[in-house]
Structures are given as structure tokens and as C-alpha cells.
Amino acid sequence: MMQFIDELTGIAGADCILQNESMKKHTTFRVGGPADYYVTVDTREKLRDVILLCRRERVSFYILGNGSNLLVSDKGIRGVVINTSTKLNRVTVEGTRITAEAGCNLAKVAREALNAELTGMEFAAGIPGTLGGAVVMNAGAYGSDISHIITEATVLTIDGEFIRLSKDALELGYRTSCIERNKYIVIEAVFELKKGKRAEIASYMEELAARRREKQPLEYPSAGSTFKRPEGYFAGKLIEDSGLSGFRVGGASVSTKHCGFVINDKEGTAGDILELCNKISEVVRDRFGVGLEMEIKKIGDF
Numbered sequence: 001m002m003q004f005i006d007e008l009t010g011i012a013g014a015d016c017i018l019q020n021e022s023m024k025k026h027t028t029f030r031v032g033g034p035a036d037y038y039v040t041v042d043t044r045e046k047l048r049d050v051i052l053l054c055r056r057e058r059v060s061f062y063i064l065g066n067g068s069n070l071l072v073s074d075k076g077i078r079g080v081v082i083n084t085s086t087k088l089n090r091v092t093v094e095g096t097r098i099t100a101e102a103g104c105n106l107a108k109v110a111r112e113a114l115n116a117e118l119t120g121m122e123f124a125a126g127i128p129g130t131l132g133g134a135v136v137m138n139a140g141a142y143g144s145d146i147s148h149i150i151t152e153a154t155v156l157t158i159d160g161e162f163i164r165l166s167k168d169a170l171e172l173g174y175r176t177s178c179i180e181r182n183k184y185i186v187i188e189a190v191f192e193l194k195k196g197k198r199a200e201i202a203s204y205m206e207e208l209a210a211r212r213r214e215k216q217p218l219e220y221p222s223a224g225s226t227f228k229r230p231e232g233y234f235a236g237k238l239i240e241d242s243g244l245s246g247f248r249v250g251g252a253s254v255s256t257k258h259c260g261f262v263i264n265d266k267e268g269t270a271g272d273i274l275e276l277c278n279k280i281s282e283v284v285r286d287r288f289g290v291g292l293e294m295e296i297k298k299i300g301d302f
């Protein structure tokens with residue numbers, strides 16, 4: 001193991017590696033035990049080298065964006081968590097095209113679009129994730145999603161190759177893409193937007209932000225919508241109609257403001273959250289015969 005740490009340090013630099021780092025600090029749910037190694041990389045080549053090292057030494061690794069769609073186990077994560085969000089975050093605008101690196105905050109990309117008077121990215125301004133996480137999830141809101149604007153992405157394969165994938169090759173669907181299935185790592189993506197008017201773009205962003213503040217429990221730790229939308233239904237409505245508004249397990253509860261959100265309002269654990277999610281699914285299935293699938297990704301041993 002000492003040799004592994006030495007090599008990891010050689011690639012990332014000693015000040016970019018934390019040991020036993022609590023994942024509470026890196027997830028919007030504010031839960032999760034320690035990651036053995038938490039590594040921040042500042043170039044795509046370092047990212048590749050860390051992955052190749054982990055593969056060679058059979059150490060598991062996990063790519064972290066902003067942790068806004070994650071439920072990390074209270075036992076933490078064995079192996080290496082690779083943080084992309086701090087340094088891999090360059091954005092460039094050329095005409096109507098925006099190219100952004102994976103670690104870039106979506107709100108920042110949306111702001112750059114606004115500054116360049118480009119329309120199409122407004123839906124993303126309030127999604128608290130990175131661009132990489134958004135491509136993986138085909139994140140979306142208010143009738144749009146990443147698939148509406150992306151033209152291509154550069155990904156890293158687990159064999160250490162950088163390849164470009166067209167929009168079609170990304171197989172973007174409702175909160176899915178081929179990225180996870182193929183164990184790709186998003187490095188960068190290109191978006192094609194349309195020329196718009198600054199005042200209109202700004203006002204639409206403000207309108208969407210106001211709708212979020214009004215409808216979503218943004219004042220509490222959460223990971224956004226807990227469950228995917230089952231075909232023909234809305235998860236939040238099914239949960240509300242099951243009488244589960246405010247239902248609680250330990251420190252986690254179903255938001256009374258929006259039943260589609262599980263919130264960590266009383267310093268709950270990942271165990272509380274998962275148990276609550278399981279109970280919600282059970283009740284909704286018994287009541288309506290509809291299966292709920294979690295949109296949130298579970299990481300580590302539960």
C-alpha cells in the first residue's frame with residue numbers, strides 16, 4: 001500500500017490527497033462516512049494516470065462531481081474518490097458554441113451562456129451539479145435536458161484513452177446515458193446554443209429560480225428528486241397521495257414542501273435515508289402498484 005500512496009502522491013501531489021476524508025463535506029445530503037483517499041486532480045492527464053494506477057493496483061476508484069445526486073454509505077468508500085469539481089473547470093465560448101470541462105459547475109456554464117447572450121441553457125442554472133455529473137445523468141428541468149443542447153463529449157475510457165463521442169453515441173435518455181454502463185469518465189462537453197437577448201435569458205433564469213425556491217425544500221440538505229418519474233405518474237404526487245408527507249426515519253424525512261424530495265433535516269445518516277426510501281417505495285407499491293426507482297446513486301456498502 002505504501003508504494004500505491006507514493007505513486008498516487010507522485011501523480012497528484014501530496015497537497016491534493018486527503019486520507020479518511022469525510023464524504024459529508026462533499027455531498028449535498030451531508031451524509032457519508034470516510035473515503036480512504038480523496039484526490040483532487042487538476043489536469044485530465046493526471047486523472048488518467050490516477051485511474052491507470054488504481055486499475056494496475058486493483059484499487060477501486062470513484063468519480064465525484066458535486067455530490068448532488070449521491071447517497072454515500074455511513075461506512076464510507078473504500079479506495080480512491082477522484083474529485084473533478086475543483087480544478088477541471090474551464091469554459092470557452094466561440095460563437096454559439098460552449099465548450100466546458102467536466103468539473104465546471106452547471107450554474108457557471110449557464111452564466112457564461114447568459115454573458116454571451118446565448119439561450120438554451122437556462123434550465124441548467126439551478127441544478128447544483130457539475131457538467132460531468134449532468135452529462136452522466138442527462139440532467140434536466142422545466143422541459144429541457146442536456147440532450148437538447150449537447151453536440152459531443154470527450155470521455156476517458158478505463159484503458160486510459162481519450163475519445164470523442166457524438167451526441168447519438170452518448171445514448172442520452174431520461175436521467176441516463178451510456179457513460180456509466182461503459183465506465184467512461186466525462187472530460188469535456190460541447191453545447192450548441194442559439195443567439196438570444198440578454199434580458200430575456202436573465203428573466204427566464206430568474207423565473208425558474210423563483211419556481212425552485214417556491215416549490216423545492218432548498219433550505220435543507222437533499223439530493224434533489226429522490227426517485228425517477230415512473231411512466232405516467234409523478235413520484236412526488238404518488239408519495240403525497242400515499243399519506244407520506246413529513247414521514248420520517250431518524251433524521252431524514254419526506255419534505256412537506258415537495259414530497260418528491262427526501263431531506264436530511266435532523267442530521268440523519270445515510271442509513272436513515274435509505275430506510276426511508278425503502279419504506280416510501282413499499283408504501284407506494286402497496287397503495288398504487290407502481291414501482292419507484294431511485295434517481296439518486298448509492299455508493300459504498302449499505
Ligand SMILES: Cc1cc2nc3c(=O)[nH]c(=O)nc-3n(C[C@H](O)[C@H](O)[C@H](O)COP(=O)(O)OP(=O)(O)OC[C@H]3O[C@@H](n4cnc5c(N)ncnc54)[C@H](O)[C@@H]3O)c2cc1C
Nearest residue numbers: 065066067068069129130132133134139140141185186224
Ligand atoms: C436541490 C437540488 C436540486 C436538483 N435539481 C435537479 C434538477 O432539476 N434536474 C436534475 O436532473 N437533477 C437535479 N438534481 C440532482 C443533481 O444535481 C444532478 O443529477 C446533477 O447532474 C449531478 O451532478 P453532480 O456533479 O453533483 O454529480 P455527482 O452527484 O457527484 O455524481 C452523480 C453520478 O455521476 C458520476 N459522475 C460525476 N462526474 C462524472 C464524470 N466527470 N465522469 C463520469 N461520471 C461522473 C458519479 O460517479 C455518479 O455516478 C438536484 C439536486 C439537488 C440537491
